[in-house]
Amino acid sequence: GAVVSQHPSWVICKSGTSVKIECRSLDFQATTMFWYRQFPKQSLMLMATSNEGSKATYEQGVEKDKFLINHASLTLSTLTVTSAHPEDSSFYICSPKREGRQETQYFGPGTRLLVL
């Protein structure tokens, strides 16, 4: 199976700071990257979809100015939570889609964010 990494795996920060989460597809190229958020005991909620070199498409209710997504290359995408608040505390999971494989979607191990 494909290898997807996320960094950091967990982060604790103070309210008001910004946090950047990196997602890398280590052995394949991802033309599309999905970012999900998961609150405790809940399901994964899609936040946004990004394509390499273009602006991300955000799901309804997700603030694009708060959750900045950069998909600068086919192997790296970043999600920056700007001015994080306690309600942003969650588990963030990236999911790169392998180029040319419509059914193949892989998931990163997730990043747990705790905002104090």
Next chain:
Amino acid sequence: SQQGEEDPQALSIQEGENATMNCSYKTSINNLQWYRQNSGRGLVHLILIRSNEREKHSGRLRVTLDTSKKSSSLLITASRAADTASYFCATDWALVGRQGAQKLVFGQGTRLTINP
């Protein structure tokens, strides 16, 4: 909500028993996938069933799909303590403005506990 429904939300059984989880969805799909998630961890892909398939097996897993009822079931036979996890179904939704591109939308999940 774009998410489907899963039932039960929680299921607790004895080791060795079979576990059945159900998933219902709202729109036409190309395929439906089942994932497992251990507490606080990333997703593990279990099985994919296409819309023209009715049943699929993988080891101790059996998945059925009824497109007329927009529902699917996941059966785990001879359950083991290691099967304790949350199980999610996911369906593909067309990405707006991108022909042929799909995104995965997850159901609410079933928390399965296998008691030794």
